[in-house]
Amino acid sequence: MSRTVVISGGGTGIGRATADVFARAGDRVVLVGRRSDVLKRTADELADALARHPGDDGPRGTGTGEVVTIAADVAETHGARHVRDVVSERFGRVDVLVNSAGGNAALGSPAGDGDAVEQAAEHWVGNFRSNVLTAVLLTEALRDLLTAPGGRVVFVSSIAAYRGSGSGSYGASKAALHPYMYDLAASLGPTGITVNAVAPGYVADTEFFRGQLAPERERTLIDQTLNGRAATPHDIARTMHWLASPDSGHVTAQIVQVNGGAERGR
Numbered sequence: 001m002s003r004t005v006v007i008s009g010g011g012t013g014i015g016r017a018t019a020d021v022f023a024r025a026g027d028r029v030v031l032v033g034r035r036s037d038v039l040k041r042t043a044d045e046l047a048d049a050l051a052r053h054p055g056d057d058g059p060r061g062t063g064t065g066e067v068v069t070i071a072a073d074v075a076e077t078h079g080a081r082h083v084r085d086v087v088s089e090r091f092g093r094v095d096v097l098v099n100s101a102g103g104n105a106a107l108g109s110p111a112g113d114g115d116a117v118e119q120a121a122e123h124w125v126g127n128f129r130s131n132v133l134t135a136v137l138l139t140e141a142l143r144d145l146l147t148a149p150g151g152r153v154v155f156v157s158s159i160a161a162y163r164g165s166g167s168g169s170y171g172a173s174k175a176a177l178h179p180y181m182y183d184l185a186a187s188l189g190p191t192g193i194t195v196n197a198v199a200p201g202y203v204a205d206t207e208f209f210r211g212q213l214a215p216e217r218e219r220t221l222i223d224q225t226l227n228g229r230a231a232t233p234h235d236i237a238r239t240m241h242w243l244a245s246p247d248s249g250h251v252t253a254q255i256v257q258v259n260g261g262a263e264r265g266r
């Protein structure tokens with residue numbers, strides 16, 4: 001049966017690849033992000049690709065691989081509520097929630113006019129908004145719509161929660177998702193809903209580094225893996241698709257490392 005899959009950050013990078021994987025399997029994907037033009041372009045491209053190369057269960061199977069967009073800032077309560085209102089009215093349920101929206105607010109130009117305290121405040125608040133509030137507010141907004149039993153929630157953490165991220169604030173914001181994920185898994189477990197997270201390492205072909213990843217830094221990140229390569233967005237997407245499948249029904253409250261072994265380190 002076709003599922004309704006809400007993907008925050010679905011317009012780019014890991015979220016976009018996740019939408020591709022679920023839509024090819026015949027699910028309806030709901031892409032959420034702040035930029036409506038980016039969402040629309042992605043939706044058009046995914047729908048076009050689906051029409052040309054349908055998935056195994058796509059138009060020939062039970063599902064239609066429908067792609068829907070909702071523009072919203074889910075770090076804001078009104079944005080999260082807007083997503084809930086639209087999803088509730090149009091589809092009435094959420095079978096899978098993928099919280100991929102996020103990013104590193106400490107990347108790019110230094111904040112706070114060079115004042116260390118201002119800069120720290122800006123980076124820490126920015127990263128908690130970007131990575132914690134986006135995931136928590138959207139999850140709280142949608143939790144009553146989750147299909148029970150069988151519903152799935154997946155968070156996108158990061159290797160930075162284990163190895164740091166340079167400034168501390170990004171990794172700390174990802175680590176903050178872990179106890180929330182665990183408490184949610186405990187709360188929803190009796191209803192047959194699983195809650196898990198993935199922890200990617202360096203993923204190429206996303207907007208995460210805003211085109212500013214220095215070649216030496218990229219080399220270092222790749223050298224930290226045991227298989228000598230960057231992840232593709234589809235590496236992460238396929239793991240999340242498995243976590244959302246009936247086959248993983250006894251897997252909950254877990255953080256799956258999808259980083260080529262880099263979490264263990266070299």
Ligand SMILES: NC(=O)c1ccc[n+]([C@@H]2O[C@H](COP(=O)([O-])OP(=O)(O)OC[C@H]3O[C@@H](n4cnc5c(N)ncnc54)[C@H](OP(=O)(O)O)[C@@H]3O)[C@@H](O)[C@H]2O)c1
Pocket residue numbers: 008009010011012013014015032033034035036038072073074075076099100101102103104130131134156157158159199200201202203204206207208209
């Ligand atoms: N790339 C990596 O190496 C890597 C490694 C580990 C973990 N991650 C994590 O993976 C997740 C996906 O990132 P990515 O690598 O795919 O980078 P990305 O291409 O920058 O994707 C992030 C997405 O989140 C959306 N977003 C950000 N803030 C939002 C908000 N407040 N409300 C709604 N949407 C928001 C962005 O769209 P809008 O700007 O249009 O809102 C964008 O589509 C993030 O949580 C990131 O921290 C990435």
